[in-house]
Amino acid sequence: MGRPVTLDVLHGSGDGPRPTLYLLDGVDAEGVSDWLTKGHAADFFADKPVDVVFPAGATGSMYTDWEHPDTTLGWNRWDTFLTGELPGVIEPYLHSDGQRAIAGVSMGAQGAMMLAHRHPGLYRAVAGLSGCYSTVDGTGSAVTALTVASRGGNVMKMWGPPGTLDWISHDSTVGAEALRGTVIYLSAASGVPGAPDLTELLRSPDIVGSLQAAGGGVALEAGARICTENFARRLTDLGIPATVHYEPTGIHAWEDFSAQLGPAWDTLATAFGR
Template identity: 40%
Template sequence: MLPVVRSTARAVRRPTAVLAGVLTALLTLSVFVSSPATADPRSDAAPRNHAVPGSDDGRLHSLTHIGDNLWQATAYSAAMDAEIPLSIIRPAGTPAGAPTFYLLNGAGGGEDGANWLAQTDILKLFADKRVNVVIPQKGIGTYYTDWIRRDPVIGQPMWQTFLTRELPRAVNTSLRTNGVNAIGGMSMSATSVLNLAIAAPALYQGVAAYSGCARTSTLDGYSAVRGTVYMANKANTDNMWGPFGSPLWTKYDPYVNAHKLRGLSLYLSSGTGTAGRYDKPGLQAPGAPSLGEQVVVGGLLEAAAHNCTSAMAARLRQLGIPATVHLSDSGTHSWRYWQDELHRSWPTVAAALRR
Protein backbone atom coordinates (compact mmCIF):
# COMPACT_ATOMS: atom_id res chain seq x y z
CA MET A 1 0.00 0.00 0.00
CA LEU A 2 1.32 3.45 -0.86
CA PRO A 3 1.64 5.93 2.00
CA VAL A 4 -1.22 8.34 2.47
CA VAL A 5 0.32 11.67 3.38
CA ARG A 6 -1.79 14.79 3.34
CA SER A 7 -0.15 18.18 3.77
CA THR A 8 -1.39 21.76 3.48
CA ALA A 9 2.01 23.44 3.57
CA ARG A 10 5.52 22.96 2.31
CA ALA A 11 8.30 22.28 4.77
CA VAL A 12 10.27 25.30 5.92
CA ARG A 13 14.04 25.32 5.55
CA ARG A 14 15.77 23.38 8.30
CA PRO A 15 18.01 25.59 10.48
CA THR A 16 21.52 24.63 11.48
CA ALA A 17 21.31 21.59 13.74
CA VAL A 18 23.03 23.16 16.74
CA LEU A 19 21.01 26.36 16.49
CA ALA A 20 17.80 24.39 16.21
CA GLY A 21 18.75 22.37 19.26
CA VAL A 22 19.55 25.41 21.37
CA LEU A 23 16.38 27.20 20.31
CA THR A 24 14.22 24.15 20.85
CA ALA A 25 15.66 23.43 24.27
CA LEU A 26 15.40 26.99 25.54
CA LEU A 27 12.08 27.81 23.96
CA THR A 28 10.39 24.61 25.05
CA LEU A 29 11.08 25.58 28.59
CA SER A 30 10.17 29.24 28.19
CA VAL A 31 6.71 28.06 27.14
CA PHE A 32 6.59 25.62 30.03
CA VAL A 33 7.59 27.99 32.82
CA SER A 34 5.24 30.69 31.56
CA SER A 35 2.26 28.36 31.83
CA PRO A 36 0.12 29.05 34.90
CA ALA A 37 0.78 26.77 37.84
CA THR A 38 -2.89 26.60 38.62
CA ALA A 39 -4.63 23.27 38.81
CA ASP A 40 -7.75 22.44 36.88
CA PRO A 41 -10.52 23.56 39.30
CA ARG A 42 -12.40 20.30 38.67
CA SER A 43 -9.55 18.30 40.16
CA ASP A 44 -10.49 19.19 43.75
CA ALA A 45 -13.86 17.51 43.40
CA ALA A 46 -12.53 13.98 43.63
CA PRO A 47 -10.61 12.16 46.37
CA ARG A 48 -6.97 11.44 45.74
CA ASN A 49 -4.78 8.49 46.60
CA HIS A 50 -7.41 6.66 48.63
CA ALA A 51 -6.01 3.27 47.67
CA VAL A 52 -3.78 1.52 50.15
CA PRO A 53 -0.18 2.46 49.23
CA GLY A 54 1.55 -0.41 47.52
CA SER A 55 -1.69 -2.16 46.59
CA ASP A 56 -1.38 -3.63 43.11
CA ASP A 57 -4.67 -5.39 42.51
CA GLY A 58 -4.72 -4.65 38.80
CA ARG A 59 -7.63 -2.23 39.09
CA LEU A 60 -8.24 1.50 39.14
CA HIS A 61 -8.61 3.03 42.59
CA SER A 62 -10.90 5.80 43.84
CA LEU A 63 -12.90 5.76 40.59
CA THR A 64 -15.20 8.76 41.08
CA HIS A 65 -17.79 10.41 38.84
CA ILE A 66 -17.13 14.16 38.72
CA GLY A 67 -19.99 15.13 36.42
CA ASP A 68 -21.25 14.58 32.88
CA ASN A 69 -18.71 12.32 31.17
CA LEU A 70 -15.75 13.16 33.43
CA TRP A 71 -14.39 10.72 36.01
CA GLN A 72 -11.26 10.62 38.13
CA ALA A 73 -9.25 7.70 39.48
CA THR A 74 -5.77 6.60 40.36
CA ALA A 75 -3.78 3.59 39.16
CA TYR A 76 -1.03 2.08 41.23
CA SER A 77 2.38 1.72 39.62
CA ALA A 78 4.48 -0.97 41.24
CA ALA A 79 7.41 0.16 39.13
CA MET A 80 7.28 3.64 40.69
CA ASP A 81 5.56 2.64 43.96
CA ALA A 82 3.06 5.46 43.47
CA GLU A 83 -0.60 6.10 42.78
CA ILE A 84 -0.87 7.96 39.48
CA PRO A 85 -3.84 10.36 39.16
CA LEU A 86 -5.99 9.99 36.06
CA SER A 87 -8.72 11.99 34.40
CA ILE A 88 -11.05 9.73 32.46
CA ILE A 89 -13.72 10.63 29.93
CA ARG A 90 -16.22 7.76 29.67
CA PRO A 91 -18.99 7.17 27.15
CA ALA A 92 -22.56 7.89 28.19
CA GLY A 93 -23.96 5.05 30.28
CA THR A 94 -20.42 3.69 30.83
CA PRO A 95 -21.01 0.65 28.63
CA ALA A 96 -18.68 -2.32 28.59
CA GLY A 97 -16.70 -3.10 25.45
CA ALA A 98 -15.54 0.42 24.50
CA PRO A 99 -11.99 1.03 23.22
CA THR A 100 -9.48 3.33 24.95
CA PHE A 101 -7.65 6.43 23.76
CA TYR A 102 -4.70 7.26 26.03
CA LEU A 103 -3.88 10.97 25.81
CA LEU A 104 -0.71 12.45 27.32
CA ASN A 105 -0.03 16.03 28.38
CA GLY A 106 3.08 18.03 27.49
CA ALA A 107 6.13 19.06 29.51
CA GLY A 108 4.03 19.92 32.55
CA GLY A 109 2.60 16.41 32.70
CA GLY A 110 -0.85 17.83 33.47
CA GLU A 111 0.41 18.93 36.88
CA ASP A 112 0.09 22.60 35.94
CA GLY A 113 -2.71 24.48 34.20
CA ALA A 114 -1.42 23.46 30.77
CA ASN A 115 -3.44 20.29 30.25
CA TRP A 116 -6.07 18.86 27.94
CA LEU A 117 -8.96 19.35 30.34
CA ALA A 118 -8.22 22.93 31.31
CA GLN A 119 -7.35 24.32 27.89
CA THR A 120 -9.40 22.48 25.30
CA ASP A 121 -13.01 21.44 24.60
CA ILE A 122 -12.14 17.78 25.02
CA LEU A 123 -15.17 17.03 27.23
CA LYS A 124 -17.51 18.36 24.55
CA LEU A 125 -15.65 16.58 21.76
CA PHE A 126 -16.02 13.16 23.38
CA ALA A 127 -19.47 13.65 24.90
CA ASP A 128 -21.15 11.56 22.20
CA LYS A 129 -18.37 9.11 21.43
CA ARG A 130 -18.12 5.50 22.53
CA VAL A 131 -14.55 5.57 23.79
CA ASN A 132 -12.73 5.83 27.10
CA VAL A 133 -10.22 8.70 27.09
CA VAL A 134 -7.59 8.18 29.80
CA ILE A 135 -5.33 11.13 30.67
CA PRO A 136 -2.54 10.67 33.25
CA GLN A 137 -2.11 13.88 35.25
CA LYS A 138 1.52 13.42 36.19
CA GLY A 139 4.92 12.97 34.55
CA ILE A 140 6.36 16.49 34.44
CA GLY A 141 9.47 16.61 32.27
CA THR A 142 9.99 12.83 32.22
CA TYR A 143 9.37 12.09 28.52
CA TYR A 144 7.10 9.28 29.76
CA THR A 145 9.98 6.81 29.55
CA ASP A 146 11.78 4.39 31.86
CA TRP A 147 14.80 6.05 33.45
CA ILE A 148 17.91 3.89 33.76
CA ARG A 149 18.88 5.08 37.24
CA ARG A 150 17.57 7.12 40.15
CA ASP A 151 17.76 10.89 39.76
CA PRO A 152 18.45 12.83 42.98
CA VAL A 153 15.65 15.30 42.19
CA ILE A 154 12.77 13.18 40.87
CA GLY A 155 13.66 9.60 41.74
CA GLN A 156 13.41 6.99 39.02
CA PRO A 157 10.43 7.48 36.70
CA MET A 158 9.25 4.27 35.02
CA TRP A 159 6.57 5.61 32.75
CA GLN A 160 7.01 3.20 29.87
CA THR A 161 6.43 0.29 32.22
CA PHE A 162 3.42 2.00 33.76
CA LEU A 163 1.82 3.08 30.49
CA THR A 164 2.38 -0.12 28.53
CA ARG A 165 1.89 -2.74 31.25
CA GLU A 166 0.39 -1.55 34.53
CA LEU A 167 -2.13 1.06 33.41
CA PRO A 168 -3.74 -0.92 30.54
CA ARG A 169 -4.34 -3.86 32.86
CA ALA A 170 -6.09 -1.64 35.41
CA VAL A 171 -8.09 0.26 32.77
CA ASN A 172 -9.22 -2.86 30.93
CA THR A 173 -10.35 -4.53 34.15
CA SER A 174 -12.10 -1.60 35.81
CA LEU A 175 -13.69 -0.01 32.72
CA ARG A 176 -14.48 -3.36 31.05
CA THR A 177 -12.90 -2.25 27.77
CA ASN A 178 -12.53 -4.30 24.60
CA GLY A 179 -8.72 -4.08 24.79
CA VAL A 180 -8.35 -1.97 21.64
CA ASN A 181 -6.17 1.11 22.19
CA ALA A 182 -4.72 4.23 20.59
CA ILE A 183 -2.45 6.90 22.07
CA GLY A 184 -1.86 10.60 21.45
CA GLY A 185 0.34 13.39 22.76
CA MET A 186 1.52 16.95 22.13
CA SER A 187 4.85 18.75 22.36
CA MET A 188 7.06 16.68 24.72
CA SER A 189 4.70 13.71 24.71
CA ALA A 190 4.43 13.71 20.90
CA THR A 191 7.89 12.15 20.99
CA SER A 192 6.85 9.82 23.80
CA VAL A 193 3.77 8.36 22.10
CA LEU A 194 5.78 7.29 19.06
CA ASN A 195 8.33 5.61 21.32
CA LEU A 196 5.63 3.89 23.37
CA ALA A 197 4.06 2.50 20.20
CA ILE A 198 7.46 1.24 19.05
CA ALA A 199 8.15 -0.35 22.45
CA ALA A 200 4.75 -2.04 22.67
CA PRO A 201 3.71 -2.70 19.07
CA ALA A 202 0.80 -4.97 19.97
CA LEU A 203 -0.74 -2.56 22.46
CA TYR A 204 -1.81 0.32 20.21
CA GLN A 205 -3.61 0.39 16.89
CA GLY A 206 -3.16 4.12 16.32
CA VAL A 207 -0.85 7.01 17.28
CA ALA A 208 -1.41 10.78 17.05
CA ALA A 209 1.55 13.14 17.58
CA TYR A 210 0.93 16.89 17.61
CA SER A 211 3.79 19.43 17.36
CA GLY A 212 6.55 17.12 18.52
CA CYS A 213 10.03 16.15 17.45
CA ALA A 214 10.71 12.58 16.39
CA ARG A 215 14.48 13.00 16.71
CA THR A 216 16.49 12.27 19.85
CA SER A 217 19.87 10.91 18.73
CA THR A 218 20.96 14.03 16.82
CA LEU A 219 22.59 16.93 18.66
CA ASP A 220 19.58 19.18 18.19
CA GLY A 221 17.16 16.47 19.32
CA TYR A 222 19.29 15.64 22.34
CA SER A 223 19.56 19.33 23.26
CA ALA A 224 15.80 19.74 23.15
CA VAL A 225 15.17 16.72 25.35
CA ARG A 226 17.88 17.62 27.86
CA GLY A 227 16.69 21.22 28.09
CA THR A 228 13.06 20.23 28.55
CA VAL A 229 13.86 17.79 31.34
CA TYR A 230 16.15 20.20 33.17
CA MET A 231 13.91 23.23 33.02
CA ALA A 232 10.80 21.26 33.91
CA ASN A 233 12.15 19.73 37.11
CA LYS A 234 15.95 20.23 37.25
CA ALA A 235 16.51 16.54 36.51
CA ASN A 236 19.45 15.14 34.53
CA THR A 237 18.91 13.18 31.31
CA ASP A 238 22.11 11.23 32.00
CA ASN A 239 19.89 9.39 34.48
CA MET A 240 17.22 8.93 31.82
CA TRP A 241 19.05 7.52 28.78
CA GLY A 242 22.71 8.12 29.64
CA PRO A 243 25.09 10.75 28.20
CA PHE A 244 24.74 12.00 24.63
CA GLY A 245 25.73 9.27 22.22
CA SER A 246 24.66 6.43 24.51
CA PRO A 247 22.73 3.62 22.76
CA LEU A 248 19.39 4.52 24.36
CA TRP A 249 19.31 7.90 22.59
CA THR A 250 19.16 5.94 19.35
CA LYS A 251 16.85 3.24 20.70
CA TYR A 252 14.35 5.98 21.60
CA ASP A 253 14.68 7.93 18.36
CA PRO A 254 11.39 7.46 16.46
CA TYR A 255 12.96 8.70 13.23
CA VAL A 256 15.65 6.03 13.34
CA ASN A 257 13.12 3.37 14.33
CA ALA A 258 10.28 4.53 12.09
CA HIS A 259 10.10 1.13 10.38
CA LYS A 260 8.72 -0.28 13.64
CA LEU A 261 5.60 1.89 13.23
CA ARG A 262 4.45 -0.08 10.20
CA GLY A 263 0.89 -1.36 10.55
CA LEU A 264 -0.29 1.42 12.87
CA SER A 265 -2.67 4.22 11.95
CA LEU A 266 -0.49 7.34 12.21
CA TYR A 267 -1.36 11.01 12.47
CA LEU A 268 1.33 13.72 12.60
CA SER A 269 0.82 17.48 12.65
CA SER A 270 2.43 20.83 13.25
CA GLY A 271 2.15 24.48 12.31
CA THR A 272 4.95 26.50 10.75
CA GLY A 273 5.53 28.92 13.62
CA THR A 274 4.14 31.97 11.84
CA ALA A 275 1.27 33.75 13.59
CA GLY A 276 -2.10 32.22 12.76
CA ARG A 277 -5.78 32.51 13.53
CA TYR A 278 -5.40 32.08 17.31
CA ASP A 279 -2.43 34.40 17.73
CA LYS A 280 -4.65 37.41 18.28
CA PRO A 281 -6.06 39.15 21.35
CA GLY A 282 -8.99 37.27 22.85
CA LEU A 283 -8.44 34.06 20.90
CA GLN A 284 -5.88 32.36 23.12
CA ALA A 285 -6.58 29.39 25.38
CA PRO A 286 -7.39 30.06 29.07
CA GLY A 287 -4.28 30.97 31.06
CA ALA A 288 -2.05 31.11 27.98
CA PRO A 289 1.25 33.04 28.01
CA SER A 290 1.19 36.66 26.87
CA LEU A 291 0.35 37.12 23.21
CA GLY A 292 3.84 38.38 22.49
CA GLU A 293 5.42 35.34 24.10
CA GLN A 294 3.05 33.01 22.28
CA VAL A 295 3.91 34.57 18.93
CA VAL A 296 7.67 34.86 19.43
CA VAL A 297 8.58 31.94 21.69
CA GLY A 298 5.77 29.67 20.55
CA GLY A 299 6.51 30.59 16.97
CA LEU A 300 10.14 29.59 17.12
CA LEU A 301 9.31 26.37 18.92
CA GLU A 302 6.62 25.40 16.42
CA ALA A 303 9.02 26.11 13.55
CA ALA A 304 11.38 23.55 15.08
CA ALA A 305 8.49 21.10 15.48
CA HIS A 306 7.57 21.70 11.85
CA ASN A 307 11.05 20.71 10.72
CA CYS A 308 10.95 17.55 12.82
CA THR A 309 7.47 16.61 11.63
CA SER A 310 8.36 17.24 7.99
CA ALA A 311 11.44 15.04 8.35
CA MET A 312 9.44 12.26 9.97
CA ALA A 313 6.80 12.45 7.26
CA ALA A 314 9.50 12.14 4.61
CA ARG A 315 10.99 9.17 6.44
CA LEU A 316 7.63 7.40 6.52
CA ARG A 317 7.16 8.05 2.81
CA GLN A 318 10.61 6.63 2.14
CA LEU A 319 9.68 3.48 4.04
CA GLY A 320 6.28 3.20 2.35
CA ILE A 321 4.44 3.52 5.67
CA PRO A 322 1.01 5.19 5.39
CA ALA A 323 0.39 8.25 7.56
CA THR A 324 -1.94 11.20 7.67
CA VAL A 325 0.15 14.33 8.02
CA HIS A 326 -1.25 17.81 8.49
CA LEU A 327 1.30 20.59 8.11
CA SER A 328 -0.61 23.81 8.55
CA ASP A 329 0.53 26.96 6.77
CA SER A 330 0.67 28.89 10.08
CA GLY A 331 0.26 28.46 13.81
CA THR A 332 2.34 28.63 16.97
CA HIS A 333 3.11 26.13 19.73
CA SER A 334 -0.12 26.68 21.65
CA TRP A 335 -3.29 24.99 22.84
CA ARG A 336 -5.91 26.29 20.43
CA TYR A 337 -4.03 24.66 17.57
CA TRP A 338 -3.71 21.38 19.49
CA GLN A 339 -7.44 21.47 20.13
CA ASP A 340 -7.98 21.76 16.39
CA GLU A 341 -5.58 18.89 15.75
CA LEU A 342 -7.34 16.70 18.30
CA HIS A 343 -10.57 17.23 16.34
CA ARG A 344 -8.85 16.78 12.98
CA SER A 345 -7.08 13.61 14.01
CA TRP A 346 -10.11 11.92 15.53
CA PRO A 347 -11.28 10.20 12.30
CA THR A 348 -7.83 8.58 11.99
CA VAL A 349 -7.82 7.54 15.66
CA ALA A 350 -11.42 6.35 15.53
CA ALA A 351 -10.72 4.19 12.50
CA ALA A 352 -7.81 2.59 14.35
CA LEU A 353 -10.04 1.88 17.35
CA ARG A 354 -12.58 0.09 15.14
CA ARG A 355 -10.05 -2.50 14.02
Protein backbone atom coordinates in the same frame (compact mmCIF):
# COMPACT_ATOMS: atom_id res chain seq x y z
CA MET B 1 7.76 4.99 40.84
CA GLY B 2 7.17 5.13 44.59
CA ARG B 3 4.22 7.50 44.40
CA PRO B 4 0.52 7.51 43.49
CA VAL B 5 -0.27 8.31 39.85
CA THR B 6 -3.43 10.30 39.25
CA LEU B 7 -5.63 9.58 36.21
CA ASP B 8 -8.60 11.39 34.78
CA VAL B 9 -11.01 9.35 32.66
CA LEU B 10 -13.68 10.42 30.18
CA HIS B 11 -16.28 7.71 29.69
CA GLY B 12 -17.31 7.43 26.04
CA SER B 13 -20.78 7.53 24.56
CA GLY B 14 -22.92 4.55 23.72
CA ASP B 15 -23.51 1.15 25.30
CA GLY B 16 -21.22 -1.82 25.33
CA PRO B 17 -17.42 -2.11 25.44
CA ARG B 18 -15.43 0.72 23.89
CA PRO B 19 -11.81 1.18 22.80
CA THR B 20 -9.39 3.12 25.00
CA LEU B 21 -7.38 6.18 24.02
CA TYR B 22 -4.42 7.17 26.19
CA LEU B 23 -3.93 10.92 25.73
CA LEU B 24 -0.58 12.30 26.94
CA ASP B 25 0.06 15.85 28.13
CA GLY B 26 2.97 18.13 27.27
CA VAL B 27 5.94 19.01 29.43
CA ASP B 28 3.84 20.34 32.34
CA ALA B 29 2.02 17.12 33.07
CA GLU B 30 1.10 17.76 36.72
CA GLY B 31 -2.32 17.65 38.37
CA VAL B 32 -5.18 17.63 35.91
CA SER B 33 -4.13 17.22 32.29
CA ASP B 34 -3.90 20.39 30.23
CA TRP B 35 -5.94 18.52 27.64
CA LEU B 36 -8.85 18.98 30.06
CA THR B 37 -8.06 22.43 31.46
CA LYS B 38 -6.85 24.08 28.24
CA GLY B 39 -7.40 21.71 25.32
CA HIS B 40 -11.23 21.35 25.45
CA ALA B 41 -10.93 17.55 25.37
CA ALA B 42 -13.96 16.93 27.58
CA ASP B 43 -16.23 18.83 25.21
CA PHE B 44 -14.73 17.22 22.15
CA PHE B 45 -15.01 13.62 23.35
CA ALA B 46 -18.46 14.01 24.96
CA ASP B 47 -20.21 12.26 22.06
CA LYS B 48 -17.37 9.98 20.92
CA PRO B 49 -17.52 6.18 21.38
CA VAL B 50 -14.14 5.92 23.12
CA ASP B 51 -12.92 6.02 26.72
CA VAL B 52 -10.07 8.50 27.17
CA VAL B 53 -7.42 8.16 29.88
CA PHE B 54 -5.27 11.13 30.94
CA PRO B 55 -2.24 10.25 33.11
CA ALA B 56 -0.79 13.04 35.28
CA GLY B 57 2.49 13.63 37.06
CA ALA B 58 4.94 13.06 34.20
CA THR B 59 6.43 16.57 34.13
CA GLY B 60 9.64 16.71 32.07
CA SER B 61 9.94 12.91 32.03
CA MET B 62 9.58 12.20 28.28
CA TYR B 63 7.15 9.41 29.36
CA THR B 64 10.05 6.98 29.49
CA ASP B 65 11.95 4.77 31.93
CA TRP B 66 14.90 6.59 33.48
CA GLU B 67 18.13 4.88 34.42
CA HIS B 68 18.45 6.76 37.73
CA PRO B 69 16.25 8.84 40.06
CA ASP B 70 16.45 12.59 39.51
CA THR B 71 16.79 15.13 42.31
CA THR B 72 14.04 17.34 40.87
CA LEU B 73 11.85 15.02 38.79
CA GLY B 74 12.04 11.94 41.00
CA TRP B 75 11.98 8.31 39.88
CA ASN B 76 10.41 7.99 36.43
CA ARG B 77 9.38 4.64 34.97
CA TRP B 78 6.62 5.81 32.65
CA ASP B 79 7.19 3.26 29.90
CA THR B 80 6.75 0.43 32.41
CA PHE B 81 3.70 2.09 33.94
CA LEU B 82 1.90 3.04 30.73
CA THR B 83 2.54 -0.16 28.78
CA GLY B 84 3.05 -2.87 31.40
CA GLU B 85 0.87 -1.86 34.35
CA LEU B 86 -1.86 0.62 33.48
CA PRO B 87 -3.75 -1.25 30.70
CA GLY B 88 -4.27 -4.27 32.94
CA VAL B 89 -5.77 -2.06 35.65
CA ILE B 90 -7.76 0.59 33.81
CA GLU B 91 -9.16 -1.40 30.87
CA PRO B 92 -10.99 -4.00 33.01
CA TYR B 93 -12.37 -1.10 35.08
CA LEU B 94 -13.65 0.53 31.86
CA HIS B 95 -14.88 -2.80 30.44
CA SER B 96 -12.79 -2.04 27.36
CA ASP B 97 -13.15 -3.95 24.11
CA GLY B 98 -9.36 -4.52 24.11
CA GLN B 99 -8.57 -2.02 21.36
CA ARG B 100 -6.31 0.90 22.28
CA ALA B 101 -4.55 3.92 20.80
CA ILE B 102 -2.14 6.47 22.19
CA ALA B 103 -1.71 10.14 21.32
CA GLY B 104 0.00 13.18 22.73
CA VAL B 105 1.08 16.76 22.22
CA SER B 106 4.61 18.19 22.29
CA MET B 107 6.55 16.06 24.83
CA GLY B 108 3.54 13.74 24.86
CA ALA B 109 3.67 13.39 21.07
CA GLN B 110 7.27 12.22 21.27
CA GLY B 111 6.38 9.96 24.19
CA ALA B 112 3.40 8.43 22.39
CA MET B 113 5.43 7.66 19.28
CA MET B 114 8.28 6.18 21.35
CA LEU B 115 5.90 3.91 23.22
CA ALA B 116 4.22 2.81 19.99
CA HIS B 117 7.45 1.93 18.20
CA ARG B 118 8.99 0.28 21.26
CA HIS B 119 5.91 -1.92 21.83
CA PRO B 120 4.75 -3.00 18.35
CA GLY B 121 1.15 -4.12 18.23
CA LEU B 122 0.20 -2.77 21.67
CA TYR B 123 -1.59 0.19 20.09
CA ARG B 124 -3.70 0.06 16.96
CA ALA B 125 -3.05 3.74 16.29
CA VAL B 126 -0.81 6.59 17.37
CA ALA B 127 -1.06 10.36 16.92
CA GLY B 128 1.62 12.99 17.46
CA LEU B 129 0.71 16.68 17.56
CA SER B 130 3.56 19.20 17.35
CA GLY B 131 6.20 16.73 18.48
CA CYS B 132 9.81 15.84 17.76
CA TYR B 133 10.48 12.19 16.99
CA SER B 134 14.24 11.80 16.83
CA THR B 135 16.53 11.58 19.82
CA VAL B 136 19.69 11.15 17.75
CA ASP B 137 19.85 13.91 15.13
CA GLY B 138 20.98 17.39 16.18
CA THR B 139 17.50 18.92 16.46
CA GLY B 140 15.91 15.93 18.16
CA SER B 141 18.71 15.42 20.66
CA ALA B 142 18.65 19.12 21.58
CA VAL B 143 14.85 19.23 21.93
CA THR B 144 14.88 16.15 24.17
CA ALA B 145 17.62 17.54 26.41
CA LEU B 146 15.97 20.97 26.59
CA THR B 147 12.59 19.45 27.46
CA VAL B 148 14.05 17.67 30.48
CA ALA B 149 16.25 20.62 31.52
CA SER B 150 13.36 23.10 31.22
CA ARG B 151 11.74 21.50 34.26
CA GLY B 152 14.94 21.14 36.27
CA GLY B 153 15.80 17.57 35.31
CA ASN B 154 19.24 16.13 34.59
CA VAL B 155 19.03 14.44 31.19
CA MET B 156 22.07 12.29 32.05
CA LYS B 157 19.88 10.54 34.64
CA MET B 158 17.42 9.58 31.91
CA TRP B 159 19.35 7.59 29.28
CA GLY B 160 22.94 8.50 30.06
CA PRO B 161 25.09 10.53 27.64
CA PRO B 162 23.42 11.58 24.33
CA GLY B 163 24.21 9.25 21.45
CA THR B 164 24.44 6.08 23.54
CA LEU B 165 22.30 2.97 23.06
CA ASP B 166 19.27 4.12 25.05
CA TRP B 167 19.10 7.37 23.09
CA ILE B 168 19.20 5.41 19.82
CA SER B 169 16.58 2.86 20.91
CA HIS B 170 14.14 5.67 21.79
CA ASP B 171 14.51 7.36 18.39
CA SER B 172 11.30 6.79 16.44
CA THR B 173 12.96 7.60 13.13
CA VAL B 174 15.46 4.81 13.78
CA GLY B 175 12.73 2.47 15.03
CA ALA B 176 10.09 3.47 12.48
CA GLU B 177 9.87 0.02 10.89
CA ALA B 178 8.20 -1.22 14.08
CA LEU B 179 5.27 1.13 13.33
CA ARG B 180 4.32 -0.74 10.15
CA GLY B 181 0.67 -1.73 10.41
CA THR B 182 -0.10 0.97 12.99
CA VAL B 183 -2.47 3.79 11.99
CA ILE B 184 -0.40 7.00 12.25
CA TYR B 185 -1.42 10.67 12.43
CA LEU B 186 1.04 13.57 12.54
CA SER B 187 0.43 17.30 12.62
CA ALA B 188 2.35 20.52 13.12
CA ALA B 189 1.82 24.20 12.41
CA SER B 190 4.27 26.67 10.90
CA GLY B 191 5.14 28.82 13.90
CA VAL B 192 3.45 31.82 12.28
CA PRO B 193 0.82 33.23 14.70
CA GLY B 194 -2.72 32.88 13.43
CA ALA B 195 -6.00 34.57 14.35
CA PRO B 196 -6.68 32.30 17.39
CA ASP B 197 -3.22 33.09 18.79
CA LEU B 198 -3.66 36.84 18.39
CA THR B 199 -7.14 36.71 19.93
CA GLU B 200 -5.79 34.79 22.90
CA LEU B 201 -3.07 37.41 23.37
CA LEU B 202 -5.64 40.22 23.45
CA ARG B 203 -7.62 38.39 26.14
CA SER B 204 -4.59 38.05 28.41
CA PRO B 205 -4.43 40.25 31.54
CA ASP B 206 -0.62 40.27 31.10
CA ILE B 207 -0.09 41.02 27.42
CA VAL B 208 3.66 41.61 27.81
CA GLY B 209 4.17 38.27 29.53
CA SER B 210 1.94 36.54 27.00
CA LEU B 211 3.91 38.07 24.13
CA GLN B 212 7.11 36.68 25.61
CA ALA B 213 5.54 33.25 25.95
CA ALA B 214 4.21 33.46 22.40
CA GLY B 215 7.74 34.14 21.16
CA GLY B 216 8.81 30.85 22.69
CA GLY B 217 5.77 29.20 21.14
CA VAL B 218 6.83 30.43 17.69
CA ALA B 219 10.29 28.89 18.03
CA LEU B 220 9.01 25.62 19.52
CA GLU B 221 6.41 25.11 16.80
CA ALA B 222 8.89 25.91 14.04
CA GLY B 223 11.15 23.22 15.52
CA ALA B 224 8.25 20.77 15.78
CA ARG B 225 7.46 21.39 12.11
CA ILE B 226 11.03 20.47 11.10
CA CYS B 227 10.90 17.37 13.30
CA THR B 228 7.53 16.30 11.88
CA GLU B 229 8.67 16.79 8.29
CA ASN B 230 11.78 14.70 8.95
CA PHE B 231 9.78 11.89 10.54
CA ALA B 232 7.11 11.93 7.83
CA ARG B 233 9.87 11.70 5.21
CA ARG B 234 11.31 8.67 6.99
CA LEU B 235 7.91 6.95 7.00
CA THR B 236 7.50 7.69 3.29
CA ASP B 237 10.95 6.28 2.53
CA LEU B 238 9.94 3.05 4.30
CA GLY B 239 6.56 2.91 2.56
CA ILE B 240 4.68 3.19 5.87
CA PRO B 241 1.36 5.05 5.44
CA ALA B 242 0.64 8.04 7.65
CA THR B 243 -1.84 10.89 7.65
CA VAL B 244 0.15 14.12 7.92
CA HIS B 245 -1.43 17.54 8.37
CA TYR B 246 0.44 20.84 8.25
CA GLU B 247 -1.27 24.05 9.34
CA PRO B 248 -0.16 27.22 7.52
CA THR B 249 -0.39 29.23 10.75
CA GLY B 250 -0.20 28.38 14.44
CA ILE B 251 2.26 28.36 17.32
CA HIS B 252 3.08 25.98 20.17
CA ALA B 253 -0.04 26.86 22.15
CA TRP B 254 -3.18 25.13 23.35
CA GLU B 255 -5.61 26.95 21.07
CA ASP B 256 -3.69 25.50 18.14
CA PHE B 257 -3.28 22.05 19.72
CA SER B 258 -7.00 21.70 20.45
CA ALA B 259 -7.83 22.55 16.83
CA GLN B 260 -5.92 19.41 15.77
CA LEU B 261 -7.83 17.09 18.07
CA GLY B 262 -10.65 16.62 15.56
CA PRO B 263 -8.46 15.65 12.58
CA ALA B 264 -6.37 13.40 14.84
CA TRP B 265 -9.46 11.58 16.10
CA ASP B 266 -10.78 11.16 12.55
CA THR B 267 -7.65 9.15 11.78
CA LEU B 268 -7.45 7.25 15.08
CA ALA B 269 -11.09 6.24 14.81
CA THR B 270 -10.42 4.34 11.59
CA ALA B 271 -8.25 1.92 13.57
CA PHE B 272 -11.31 1.06 15.67
CA GLY B 273 -13.66 0.70 12.71
CA ARG B 274 -15.53 3.83 13.84
